Amino acid sequence: xxxxxxxxxxxxxxxxxxxxxxxxxxxxxxxxxxxxxxxxxxxxxxxxxxxxxxxxxxxxxxxxxxxxxxxxxxxxxxxxxxxxxxxxxxxxxxxxxxxxxxxxxxxxxxxxxxxxxxxxxxxxxxxxxxxxxxxxxxxxxxxxxxxxxxxxxxxxxxxxxxxxxxxxxxxxxxxxxxxxxxxxxx
Amino acid sequence: xxxxxxxxxxxxxxxxxxxxxxxxxxxxxxxxxxxxxxxxxxxxxxxxxxxxxxxxxxxxxxxxxxxxxxxxxxxxxxxxxxxxxxxxxxxxxxxxxxxxxxxxxxxxxxxxxxxxxxxxxxxxxxxxxxxxxxxxxxxxxxxxxxxxxxxxxxxxxxxxxxxxxxxxxxxxxxxxxxxxxxxxxx
DNA sequence: TTTGGCATGTAATCCGTTACATGATTAG
DNA sequence: CTAATCATGTAACGGATTACATGCCAAA
Numbered sequence: 549x550x551x552x553x554x555x556x557x558x559x560x561x562x563x564x565x566x567x568x569x570x571x572x573x574x575x576x577x578x579x580x581x582x583x584x585x586x587x588x589x590x591x592x593x594x595x596x597x598x599x600x601x602x603x604x605x606x607x608x609x610x611x612x613x614x615x616x617x618x619x620x621x622x623x624x625x626x627x628x629x630x631x632x633x634x635x636x637x638x639x640x641x642x643x644x645x646x647x648x649x650x651x652x653x654x655x656x657x658x659x660x661x662x663x664x665x666x667x668x669x670x671x672x673x674x675x676x677x678x679x680x681x682x683x684x685x686x687x688x689x690x691x692x693x694x695x696x697x698x699x700x701x702x703x704x705x706x707x708x709x710x711x712x713x714x715x716x717x718x719x720x721x722x723x724x725x726x727x728x729x730x731x732x733x734x
Numbered sequence: 735x736x737x738x739x740x741x742x743x744x745x746x747x748x749x750x751x752x753x754x755x756x757x758x759x760x761x762x763x764x765x766x767x768x769x770x771x772x773x774x775x776x777x778x779x780x781x782x783x784x785x786x787x788x789x790x791x792x793x794x795x796x797x798x799x800x801x802x803x804x805x806x807x808x809x810x811x812x813x814x815x816x817x818x819x820x821x822x823x824x825x826x827x828x829x830x831x832x833x834x835x836x837x838x839x840x841x842x843x844x845x846x847x848x849x850x851x852x853x854x855x856x857x858x859x860x861x862x863x864x865x866x867x868x869x870x871x872x873x874x875x876x877x878x879x880x881x882x883x884x885x886x887x888x889x890x891x892x893x894x895x896x897x898x899x900x901x902x903x904x905x906x907x908x909x910x911x912x913x914x915x916x917x918x919x920x
Numbered sequence: 921t922t923t924g925g926c927a928t929g930t931a932a933t934c935c936g937t938t939a940c941a942t943g944a945t946t947a948g
Numbered sequence: 949c950t951a952a953t954c955a956t957g958t959a960a961c962g963g964a965t966t967a968c969a970t971g972c973c974a975a976a
Contacts, residue, residue, distance in 0.1 A: 706842075
């Protein structure tokens, strides 16, 4: 029967990015991901280019070579079939993410080292998360200003605030963790 | 020219688990991970057994075959060298984690589908995170009761509370996200 | 007696990053 | 002129899950 093996999440992600734009090059896709969703999703060139070729073979995207540009640019656009794949996938239940955190592992194993070692990790985390949170708030303001009126706005805002809330929670946790560990070390 | 290629994080994780115990079998290691740190770390048997063999070759662990047990059990114990590796690694700066969240991606692409589709995802997330948070609180109480006095206690507590704080933050975010999206859809 | 849990391992496969390879354009 | 950025791709490698393969023991 059909040669339709299931789409990988990376394929869907790239297709999804394409669904938000008229047309993009592989390079553009990487740029866009880095600038907008890198706090919860990433794709490298090593994935992007081969995937783009596959999507083309499956007619989920089309390509045209850019004429206006001085450079060698292949501009990809999503097809109707591609759009359907995307909206179908969005409606499916999300796979639970299996996170991996080196930092948490270090903290969990903390009894093996001097408490100060762990506390230093936590202090630097609290700091960097607070800084990150500030950046997310900055970005939110920027996006509200620039994308005002676009129908994608609420989804952008909500994605940014996911990063914000996470950073805040991490900072809060780090600070409370320091207190608990100090008490335990007495 | 020692044959010392750098340790992978999975190797360190397994070594770290071993550092908290007298001796464990591969099966025990999987069990322990599943019961205590699965919310931020996981290892499958496909990793554990080959890694255990490698660690043995590097003299970071020793093995004895269990006699008391009726079953075929190889009990692994960490060596002094192994302990050093662990504490050395803990002290190093943690690599930032690169998270990947299907759910966030679905939300980010939400403009491609009917708002209700995304809102349903968010409602179910808010629910499951609230439930998870309650479980973490339950576990915290249990661990305080059972591990009271152990020097690993504060590190266990803090790890559990990382899960708790994260679940709470996610639930909070999901609820606020629903409001934002509903407003945007008017 | 048969199902589920204990127990160890290997092989296939997939996924993803990094490194490699190449080259044009543009800004300093 | 030369370094950074734009631009596309392939190859090597490593890491991790899943499936496969095997078998014993205990409880229902």
